[in-house]
Amino acid sequence: MSECECLRFTDKNFKQKVLECDLPVFVDFWGSWCPPCKMVEPIMDELAKHFDGKVIVGKLNVDQNQATRSMLNISGAPTFILFKNGKALAKIIGARSKKQLLDFIETALNPQSSKTSKKTVSKEPERS
Amino acid sequence: MHNTKYTCWNCPAIDLAGKVDFRACGQSVKQFDKTLDSSQETHIMAECKRRPELGLYDPTAITFQECPQWQETPYGYILKDMRVMILGIDGYLGWTLALWLASLGCKVSGVDNYNRRNWVKERGAHTIVPITRMNERLRAAKDVLGININFRQIDIYTQRQRLKEFIEEVKPESIVHYAEFASAPFSMIDVEHAIETQKNNVLGTLALLFTMRDTVPESSLLKLGTMGEYGTPLTGRPLFEGIFPAEAVLQWNDREWSLGGELTPRDPVSFYHVSKVQDTFNVYEACKYWWLRSFDIMQGVIFGVHTDQVAADPRLRTRLDIDEWFGTIINRFVAQAVIGIPLTLYGLGKQIRGFIALRDAMECMTRLICAPPEPGQYAVVNQISGIHSARQLAYTVAKVGKEHFNLPVQIQRVENPRVEADEHPFEALYEKLPKRYGFEPKVNIEEEISRMFELFLTPEVKKRIEERKQVIMPKTWWSGVKKEVERLELLDLKGEIEEDERVRMFKVHG
Numbered sequence: 001m002s003e004c005e006c007l008r009f010t011d012k013n014f015k016q017k018v019l020e021c022d023l024p025v026f027v028d029f030w031g032s033w034c035p036p037c038k039m040v041e042p043i044m045d046e047l048a049k050h051f052d053g054k055v056i057v058g059k060l061n062v063d064q065n066q067a068t069r070s071m072l073n074i075s076g077a078p079t080f081i082l083f084k085n086g087k088a089l090a091k092i093i094g095a096r097s098k099k100q101l102l103d104f105i106e107t108a109l110n111p112q113s114s115k116t117s118k119k120t121v122s123k124e125p126e127r128s
Numbered sequence: 129m130h131n132t133k134y135t136c137w138n139c140p141a142i143d144l145a146g147k148v149d150f151r152a153c154g155q156s157v158k159q160f161d162k163t164l165d166s167s168q169e170t171h172i173m174a175e176c177k178r179r180p181e182l183g184l185y186d187p188t189a190i191t192f193q194e195c196p197q198w199q200e201t202p203y204g205y206i207l208k209d210m211r212v213m214i215l216g217i218d219g220y221l222g223w224t225l226a227l228w229l230a231s232l233g234c235k236v237s238g239v240d241n242y243n244r245r246n247w248v249k250e251r252g253a254h255t256i257v258p259i260t261r262m263n264e265r266l267r268a269a270k271d272v273l274g275i276n277i278n279f280r281q282i283d284i285y286t287q288r289q290r291l292k293e294f295i296e297e298v299k300p301e302s303i304v305h306y307a308e309f310a311s312a313p314f315s316m317i318d319v320e321h322a323i324e325t326q327k328n329n330v331l332g333t334l335a336l337l338f339t340m341r342d343t344v345p346e347s348s349l350l351k352l353g354t355m356g357e358y359g360t361p362l363t364g365r366p367l368f369e370g371i372f373p374a375e376a377v378l379q380w381n382d383r384e385w386s387l388g389g390e391l392t393p394r395d396p397v398s399f400y401h402v403s404k405v406q407d408t409f410n411v412y413e414a415c416k417y418w419w420l421r422s423f424d425i426m427q428g429v430i431f432g433v434h435t436d437q438v439a440a441d442p443r444l445r446t447r448l449d450i451d452e453w454f455g456t457i458i459n460r461f462v463a464q465a466v467i468g469i470p471l472t473l474y475g476l477g478k479q480i481r482g483f484i485a486l487r488d489a490m491e492c493m494t495r496l497i498c499a500p501p502e503p504g505q506y507a508v509v510n511q512i513s514g515i516h517s518a519r520q521l522a523y524t525v526a527k528v529g530k531e532h533f534n535l536p537v538q539i540q541r542v543e544n545p546r547v548e549a550d551e552h553p554f555e556a557l558y559e560k561l562p563k564r565y566g567f568e569p570k571v572n573i574e575e576e577i578s579r580m581f582e583l584f585l586t587p588e589v590k591k592r593i594e595e596r597k598q599v600i601m602p603k604t605w606w607s608g609v610k611k612e613v614e615r616l617e618l619l620d621l622k623g624e625i626e627e628d629e630r631v632r633m634f635k636v637h638g
Contacts, residue, residue, distance in 0.1 A: 032137070033419055033504020036389025039374045063503075064137075064188065095374050095388030 005045035007058030011065040019086040021056055026082050026105055028059040029069065034077040036095035043098045047105075055082075055105060082108045129193070130566040131204045131499045136174060136187040138500045140301040140347050141197065141207065143175040144187075144419070178207075201232060203491060204498035204566065212497060213298055214238040215284055215336070216306035217277070218245065218262060221352070221430070221489065223446045225304060227437035228490045229497075230275035237298045239291065240307070241283035243328065244447070244454075247314065253451035253599045256463060256592045257433065257583065260443060268443035285332040288339060295343045302497045303340065305351045307332055308407075312356070312398035312546070313604040314453040322399040329403035330410070337414040348500035349422040350493060351411050354404050355482050355510060355556065357426065359395025364553035368392045369560055370408075370424055370508025397548050398606070412506045419504035423496050427489060428482030428512030428556075431458035432576045433583050435487045446486075451599040457518060458483070461525040462580040463593045464600060465537045470618060471522045472601065475544030478519060480554035482512030485571035495565040510558040513569035528577045533585065543613040545605040 009017055009027060018025045028044050030037035048057040062069040062077060072081065072088070081091045082105055090108035136142050174187040178197050192198040198205040212229050216222040217238025230236040240262070248254060259265065262279060269275050278298065282290045284307050295303075308329040309315070315325035333351070340347060358367045368376070374388030391412065394405045407424075414420045433439075438446050449455045450463035461471045484492070492511050501507045516524075519539075526537040544550055561567040583589055603612050 031504070032502030033416060034389070035371055035506060036374070036386075038505065038507075039371060039388035043374055095386045097375050097377050097384075097386045097388070100384075100386065 006048040007056065009058050009060040009065070009068075011067045014060065014065070014068045017056075017058070018083050021083070023054065023056050024082060024084040024089070024105075024109060025056040025058065026051070026080065029062050029072075029074045029077060029079040029081070030059055031062050031077045037078045040078055040095050043096075043101060046098060047101060050102070051105070055109075080104070084109075129200065129204050130495065130564060132191065132193045134192045134205075134499065136176065136185075136190050136195070138421075138502055139176075139187075139192070139195075139198075139207075140344075140421075140500050141176055141178040142187055142346055143177050144346060144503060199233075201494075201498070203232075203494040206232070206234070206494075206498045207301055208233070210234045210302065210497070211298060211300045212236055212302045212304060213295065213300035214304045214306060216240055216244075216308065217279065218242060218265075219306055220447050220449070221486075222304075222306045223259075223265065224435055224438055224486060225306070225490055225493055226277055227269060227273060227275070227444060228435055229494065230269070230277060231273055231437050232494065235278075236275070237278035237280075237294070237300065239280050239282040239284065239294065241281065241287075243283075243309070247309070248449060248451070248454055251314075251451060251453055251599060253449065253454070253596050254592065255447035256450055256589050256596070257445045257448040258442075258588065258592065259445060259447045264443065268441060272441040272444060273437060283332075285328065285335050288335045291336070292339050292343060295339060299344060300347055301344075302348045302350065302500070303336075303344070304493065304497075305333065305336060305349060308352065308403070309400065310352075310354070311453045312400045313602065315398050315400035315403070316606050317453075317604050318608075325400050326403045326406075329400075330406045333407045334410050337410060337420065340420055341414065341418045345418060345420060346503070347421075348497070349411070349420060350496055351407065351422055351424050353408060353424045353426045353508075354401065355426045355428045355512065356398075356401045357394045357396055357405050357408060358392065358556075359397055360480070360549055360552045360554055361393075361395065362549060362552055364555060367510070367554075367556040369510045369557055370426060371506075397546070415504055415506035421501040421503055421505050422507065423501060424506065424508045425493070425496070426508060426510045428484045428510070429456050429458070430484060430486060430489055431456055431573075432486035432571065432580065434485075434571075434576065434579050435490055450593065451596065452602040452604060453599075455600070457481075458521055458525065458577065459580070460600065461522060462529075462577060462584055465525055465529040465535055466581065466584045466590055467593050467597055468536070469597065469600060470538035470540035471525060472613075473518050473522055473539065473541045473619075474546060474602070474613075475541070475548075475550035477522065477541055478517055478551040479548065480515060480517045480552065482510065482515050482556045482558065483521075483573075484511055484513045485569075485573070485576050487576075488513050488567075488569050488571050491570070492561055492565075492567050495561070495567055499565055509560045509565075510556055511561060512556060512558050513571070514573065515554060515556060516573075524574060525577055528574055529581060532578055533581050535581075539619045541616040541619060542601070543616060545602045545607075545613055547606040 076093045082089045173184040192205040212234045218240035372387035376387045396402045450460045522539045529535040529537040
């Protein structure tokens with residue numbers, strides 16, 4: 001496993017580091033058997049740098065942390081969820097480019113002022 | 129060290145049996161276990177086959193640097209006495225790697241069915257560097273290098289049960305799969321040779337994958353692919369390392385999607401290359417279904433004769449073929465130069481490929497053995513150290529032959545018996561080995577060509593080239609025509625090559 005800039009969440013710290021966090025938290029739910037997840041890895045590190053101090057960026061391995069996977073009803077990988085005040089604000093499934101993920105996060109946080117084309121990002125309501 | 133921070137999660141000594149949940153991207157988990165206890169740090173608990181005293185523990189808790197079983201080498205941390213099995217151990221690469229790894233302290237085992245020896249013989253060719261029977265090779269390895277190699281004669285496709293038993297006995301922690309035919313022209317001779325190539329390669333690999341699932345699913349597989357799987361797209365689109373990065377975006381009808389994680393397009397150029405493409409899919413699927421971990425190694429065209437181990441004694445040399453079927457371009461050029469046959473360029477001779485020297489390929493393989501992929505991970509590397517055109521290589525061989533060995537080397541263009549672009553753009557990415565695994569090429573191409581001249585000019589090797597000079601010129605046409613290729617022209621390449629290099633050569637991320 002390579003060193004990463006983004007945080008690594010686990011079942012044990014998920015409540016404290018994600019749900020109870022004062023800042024918005026963007027989480028990549030990933031598996032090591034998932035090629036799209038591996039290709040998104042470097043982007044997560046770039047997003048962590050990009051949002052430094054504004055949005056916490058991290059990842060959670062869905063096989064090593066099955067309780068969180070189960071609680072959030074994660075059905076595919078990669079799944080990206082943006083949390084704010086303990087609630088899932090927005091969720092997408094499947095690999096995205098850096099620009100698409102940036103747009104996704106900014107649209108979710110600032111729905112009024114977004115310049116994002118709706119065609120490039122699909123947003124799903126949180127299911128759980 | 130490139131693998132300092134790796135953990136037991138990557139280690140083939142881990143035992144994940146019964147503790148994983150095989151799924152694909154996008155596949156729902158049908159039965160959620162709502163009773164899982166979220167107070168635990170992790171729900172995957174593993175056991176270590178090498179350190180059973182650890183009991184059940186979190187596989188991400190111990191790094192290679194911290195684990196006493198992983199020991200430092202120049203190529204990264206490696207498991208102490210790591211058990212590596214080489215399939216195709218009698219071949220050009222297999223034998224060289226066996227000596228290299230055993231000298232590094234690995235416990236090397238290997239299998240071979242001697243197909244390469246038999247098929248080269250069937251074509252009326254032979255290895256120009258003489259090699260002895262396997263028993264004598266093994267004895268020489270013991271006498272000269274003090275290493276023991278555990279060898280069995282096994283065909284991995286037809287003798288699957290024997291392979292399974294051998295794997296169960298050895299329990300390899302890494303399996304290097306070199307047991308494939310590596311010849312485009314051989315696969316194009318006729319239907320029998322096409323079938324034999326695809327049967328050996330595709331079905332042999334498929335059999336191996338099932339055997340690994342049933343015996344050593346945590347072992348790391350290093351499967352030799354080829355850069356030839358990608359072809360040479362005329363758009364000049366980069367040849368990514370097997371899988372699209374997430375930044376590669378497909379745009380269509382004002383919409384866009386990330387291609388991240390999808391296999392890049394393949395455009396094989398012979399039925400042999402098709403077999404390698406099929407292998408790619410079989411390995412990819414096996415990783416997905418059974419959480420096997422694999423490197424698919426897209427190796428460029430290999431050349432050279434030297435590693436410290438094979439050069440230690442004449443009895444330890446690895447085979448070297450120069451015939452139209454099994455001789456790779458640089459090896460063949462040097463042999464031609466030694467016996468006065470003008471070096472043969474096919475068609476325009478402006479084909480561009482990635483290359484790597486034998487010694488550097490061995491280092492790359494070692495670094496990858498040191499860095500097993502994660503469970504279920506299908507990883508791909510482009511294993512090349514430089515990009516050259518056929519003309520540029522012919523010129524380099526001619527120059528070394530003239531300047532250092534006083535040989536009057538000529539270059540000729542002949543009809544191209546293949547169906548391929550002989551003038552095309554080429555941009556191959558080869559970032560992972562240098563950036564993630566710490567590889568820096570050590571072999572200078574002109575120095576290695578010099579070494580080859582020295583070896584080929586020894587009386588015994590030169591005699592063996594002379595004896596088989598009739599199998600150098602191509603007679604295998606992709607069209608099925610049966611005739612020898614005709615010369616189109618003799619070339620004076622000097623001025624042209626310099627232009628060629630300036631305008632067309634580009635080395636990307638070397």
